[in-house]
Amino acid sequence: MDVIEYTPSREQYAYTFGGAAPALRVAPGTALRLWSDDAFGGVLRSVDDLSSAKVDLRFVNPQTGPFWVEGAEPGDTLVLHLAALEPARDWGASAAIPFFGGMTSTDRVVTLQDALPDTTWIYELDRDRNTVAFAARHSDHRIELPVEPMLGTVGVAPAGGEVRSSLVPDRFGGNMDTPQMRAGTTVFLGVNVEGALFSVGDGHYRQGEGEACGTAVEGAMTTTLIVDLVKGGAPGWPRLEDDAHWMTVGSSRPLEDAWRIGNAELVHWVAELYGLHPMDAYQLCSQLAQAPIANVVDANYSVVVKAAKALLPAADAFGGIHADLRARAATLL
Amino acid sequence: MDVIEYTPSREQYAYTFGGAAPALRVAPGTALRLWSDDAFGGVLRSVDDLSSAKVDLRFVNPQTGPFWVEGAEPGDTLVLHLAALEPARDWGASAAIPFFGGMTSTDRVVTLQDALPDTTWIYELDRDRNTVAFAARHSDHRIELPVEPMLGTVGVAPAGGEVRSSLVPDRFGGNMDTPQMRAGTTVFLGVNVEGALFSVGDGHYRQGEGEACGTAVEGAMTTTLIVDLVKGGAPGWPRLEDDAHWMTVGSSRPLEDAWRIGNAELVHWVAELYGLHPMDAYQLCSQLAQAPIANVVDANYSVVVKAAKALLPAADAFGGIHADLRARAATLL
Amino acid sequence: MDVIEYTPSREQYAYTFGGAAPALRVAPGTALRLWSDDAFGGVLRSVDDLSSAKVDLRFVNPQTGPFWVEGAEPGDTLVLHLAALEPARDWGASAAIPFFGGMTSTDRVVTLQDALPDTTWIYELDRDRNTVAFAARHSDHRIELPVEPMLGTVGVAPAGGEVRSSLVPDRFGGNMDTPQMRAGTTVFLGVNVEGALFSVGDGHYRQGEGEACGTAVEGAMTTTLIVDLVKGGAPGWPRLEDDAHWMTVGSSRPLEDAWRIGNAELVHWVAELYGLHPMDAYQLCSQLAQAPIANVVDANYSVVVKAAKALLPAADAFGGIHADLRARAATLL
């Protein structure tokens, strides 16, 4: 299986879902190997690089793409299988951006208080140990954490002619910032415009649930993925599948609305997969769902709601395409 | 080690945190084996028992207790180690109570829509297989799920002379409805009144995160726990510790405020355990915390925020009492 | 018409709804003239008195009462007509209490930021001009504002055996902090316990909508009110009536839930007053309701939803008791 490689120049970065011209046209079934810059566009390189000086929040999460998928029409389901995510630099950066994050007032949760101190942390990557190293800024602590690469943003062009910042998660996917967006996961996104126009970016070498300070271990990433298409069947909100879980992602505010969206999507999906009445699916999911918070820091907050396949009878979603993609991905690596 | 057994009569059930006379006085170090009725007081025994006919939401989650802990004073830390949780009946019940739960309008999220159909599910317990059986009400599906016993409510009397329904989670613990409240977990609660006056109840044979329909597999439970006391050091919000995790529980509305509370508590706890500056603890937790939603259905919503001990250096909280209690608990079983 | 006067001693202050012994027993139809201390218990007397030193948030809004209303039973409607509110001191106080208020992080909206500076303002009352004077703390500005006396808290004992802090608004009324709670207004509260056990307090010489900083121009108040009782008919949430408006008060979090409660109550009330189908009442209220925010700072947030009588046909609520009380009140003054 051939792999098309694509690395955008800085001028080719997109900062929106929708509104950007396609970088490439790809046929369903194509494998892509994509380089993406980090959320900050690579400008935080030492602890002396402060986000207040170097980062403009209107232009973060530079997207690699968008990609026009041949044959994709509104109502179809775009299928992206993440085959591999590999850190593309030897360091990642994180920052407490003034008035951005979960433990500070923001431009929405407005107060009259002073900002937290603008602070940058640099994480060195150790490829042998597969770790990134947290180095405290106010003491000598140094703690190595496992690298668990994920993508913060995977999305398509929105419906209704909207164009949204790559800082936003919503129905079209986008900046969902969930650790579930990792190698081995298949993503299902409803197509809103001809060609789907998907893009990826915002690689994280690791991230806690909630992404509390607003930024993960942000790092340039090389993503190998397979693009596919299911005609029709567009889910209302992003769905994820890996070998172990059925997952949905809701994004909204307040956080309970993100959960409501994700949970209702899971209930309907489980009802459909197993032929259950919605009230029975509601009951069943109540007893087995997991609900890890993805982020509480973006323009919308995101929650993943998931059901373990091991607790349920066997079932196939979208024609069993996940298993098929797993097999195809194995040939790439 | 002796174990004091206590089973309340129906007249001895308490339905509040605070406001009830102590059932027993216990010394720190005491082991208790407590029987608690299910959330419905045992009245939903078949699928024909409807909550609208049989359940008064002002009197649910009957509490076993409260227990007066000798020497406990405001500002102290009550320590409860859950040694064992055993289903005390051979069936559990769950219900979609009209206008209660996460996928319906409620008395707070008010709409003009009709209620979902009042529906009861009965789960048979198979002690050999250690499963409860979901039986669909609208089809023939039957799915066995592992028993994972937990307590919905563990709490003390609130501060400021308040008395709260056993349906409420807040600073005093209470109806947190998290699957983390299981055997092997140590609970730390700030003491607000002399004697602490803790109680337990609302056993669940299993529960999904979010407790979406508002009720778990509700079942009578036999809880074996060890009571202990740390003088001073009262945490602002409930903290949990097991062999694998440091955990905090925030409860409020909207859901992001529950998360904010839990996350800030974890940041401060990690700062204290490891001698980190709060900004460094904030950064570190951002990259390693997990944030499973506990419930989005109670009077307050609850979120657990947790840090895996395996990712962190060794540390002791509250004088290392958890390890000590684990050892003591082993002698009970 | 006789008026019973009652001024509590400091030891007689209550700090909760529910949980306090009755101060007096009164028959329906009784007029009371009640002195209440300010929210701070009168301890902020100069700009040098700081709330962080002198105020314990567990014991604010001292209540005058509770009063046992003869014949009041659960399900009845307590009727309180505010005949007159008169400032009982020549000054009022306001404060930016650390981590309390709408433009700061709080114990619920938790952040890691520093508190705003603890600041006290003293407002001198000019009885001739009927003004209170705002005096800036950081400049020489002095602005006289009209005195518009209101009560922050009017409530009864809660249901289900709960006892709530006088800082809390909910179904039982309590700390609703709405400027609508002024002379000329009739308050309808559902009775939850025998005797109703109502109390009043937290006088404000004036307050903006939202009570943004968390405190109004707090002042001791002399309240003249008439107590009455309607058997049955308990509203689910507080209702207010004055000569110009039908009003409901919803209190919850997030703020949209407070609005939803208040709006649904108004829809149902208008449906009942005019014999409209709920969908028609919903439509009608959508085009004529006003929705001033009461406060965004208390343990629950409160919203008033109101309909102007001038836009609607004539109607009587609770047997037309408001007009009757207006007439009776006129004889008192």
Next chain:
Amino acid sequence: MDVIEYTPSREQYAYTFGGAAPALRVAPGTALRLWSDDAFGGVLRSVDDLSSAKVDLRFVNPQTGPFWVEGAEPGDTLVLHLAALEPARDWGASAAIPFFGGMTSTDRVVTLQDALPDTTWIYELDRDRNTVAFAARHSDHRIELPVEPMLGTVGVAPAGGEVRSSLVPDRFGGNMDTPQMRAGTTVFLGVNVEGALFSVGDGHYRQGEGEACGTAVEGAMTTTLIVDLVKGGAPGWPRLEDDAHWMTVGSSRPLEDAWRIGNAELVHWVAELYGLHPMDAYQLCSQLAQAPIANVVDANYSVVVKAAKALLPAADAFGGIHADLRARAATLL
């Protein structure tokens, strides 16, 4: 003073802020008389026209515009003075759109309940009496309500290359749905793109605060307005001024965040207008602000926070342009 008239053809309707080509270029100081269709594009003409059959929520609130304002650059302040709003049809329409509105679950506040019945109301306009007539659908009630024309949407192109649906209110203005957007009001909007690209639409013959059912008395409107420009000084969020009030509009979710935004903007504006320290402005606004909810039904919720000029010393905002525009508007009518 000349007035440029503009009536779009149906093909010229815009459904977004940003992303549409300018309809006209206008110089600052120009007066425009603009016809706008109603929110439904005029398709609900009788009670038998149901929104579920005839309305696509991705394409509502058709905008008249956008207009390119000569000389407008990012950072400037667009000034729009509403001189006159006149109903352009003899009827208005309102609807309870399934899963849209404040008293129903929605696509964000998701539940499993059935939708409310899809219902349309037609309001006849009586130009002599200046009323619209509510006609109940389930009884014979008919209630005449005063016409109080307003615009639901007034906005500019967003920042950061975003394009937003005309259903959305945010920093750029948009679908704020406040009754304050009426004749006599001056609107100040920060310019984000060259030419500002403002548009108007969504006329309401009247609307209650909250816009509870999701739709007002929707009607085609003829709006006479004067366009002006202040170089620099862009406010962070929309500001309104009329003869009586300084006003700000916050739009976000949850509703408290909308209020926080609006209140902070008012505090900063008052601080700037009167030379007050922010803490003093915070205190002063706490005692005099009004906070009517605008809507709790759109993609973001909106709150107006306002200060009565009568309570404050005289002051001029944006060089006193409101008084100047009032005078210019008088020559138009």
